[in-house]
Structure formats: structure tokens, C-alpha cells
Amino acid sequence: MKLKYPYAMYDNGVYQGERTSKEWAEMLQVSVHLVRDYAREGRSYKGRYTFKAVREERTDELTHSEDPQITVQDLQEFKRTLKVGSKFVYGDSSKVVVVRKYRNLVELVRPEDSKRPVTMTYAELYKQKKNKSKKKLTVGR
Missing domain, CATH: 2.30.30 (SH3 type barrels.)
Known part of the structure; x- marks a missing residue:
């Protein structure tokens, strides 16, 4: 089973919501990898859209x-x-x-x-x- 991590999207700094990379890719008609890469690298797509990976923190991650x-x-x-x-x-x-x-x-x-x-x-x-x-x-x- 694959884990689905949501990504928050911002349009010129305005929060648009959280969805999976696949959902954002379908909405913007781009590849799934583009959403993941731009989120990881902190770049903006077309100088407008920015993505941020959103994960629920587990308690063992908080202790480290x-x-x-x-x-x-x-x-x-x-x-x-x-x-x-x-x-x-x-x-x-x-x-x-x-x-x-x-x-x-x-x-x-x-x-x-x-x-x-x-x-x-x-x-x-x-x-x-x-x-x-x-x-x-x-x-x-």
C-alpha cells in the first residue's frame, strides 16, 4: 500500500488547499513528478504556484x-x-x-x-x- 502525502498549494502566496501530488498534477495538467520536485526544491511553477509537502508528525519523529x-x-x-x-x-x-x-x-x-x-x-x-x-x-x- 502506497502512502499518500498531501501537498499544500499556494497561488501567488495565497493558500489554495491540500491535495495529493496526483490531484494537483491533474488539475494543472502537469506530471506528478513536477509537483513533488517543486515542493522538495522550494521552487515556484510558472512563477506563480508553490507547493509544500504536508505530513502528519508522528510522536517518534518529534522525539528526534x-x-x-x-x-x-x-x-x-x-x-x-x-x-x-x-x-x-x-x-x-x-x-x-x-x-x-x-x-x-x-x-x-x-x-x-x-x-x-x-x-x-x-x-x-x-x-x-x-x-x-x-x-x-x-x-x-
Whole structure:
């Protein structure tokens, strides 16, 4: 089952409502990808229409603080360069290896216990990697 995320549309800054990208695309006679891309990039279509992705916040998302230093481009580059077999170290010093890559998740296993895979989002794994590199930099100073 596909999740449907609504997008708010603004016509010259005036709120027009919330609908799915497919509904807005049909209304404006454009592709669905155009609505998604313009919402993600913050651009305006024909200098007039702007879109914003609207999602209901889950309680587990509210507990995690967002790292403003991580950009969408950073995550896309990380996702592109991440390979099956890449090795990482968790904060608790346990080593893990990337087993599978999915659209939004990465499956990891510990080499000593390969029967119990763990999944993480790309953002979680990237934050883990970034925090590890910061610690190494501060220790060396």
C-alpha cells in the first residue's frame, strides 16, 4: 500500500488547499513528478504556484531533534555512494555491515551475529557516521 502525502498549494502566496501530488498534477495538467520536485526544491511553477509537502508528525519523529547541518543533497550523495558491504561502527562500538539497500532503509548486520539484521533509515546511518567523524576530529585536537 502506497502512502499518500498531501501537498499544500499556494497561488501567488495565497493558500489554495491540500491535495495529493496526483490531484494537483491533474488539475494543472502537469506530471506528478513536477509537483513533488517543486515542493522538495522550494521552487515556484510558472512563477506563480508553490507547493509544500504536508505530513502528519508522528510522536517518534518529534522525539528526534533535527540536525540542521545535514542537507537533502548530503543524504542523496550518501545514499548514492553507500555500497553493500560498507562497514560502520555504532556509538556503542559494535561493528555493522550493510547487507541490503532499500528505497528508504538500509539493512545492517553485525558480523558476529548475521542472523539478526537491523534496519535504519539513511538519515540515521548518515548521522551516526557524521557523529563518529566529529568525535575523531575532536580527539585529535
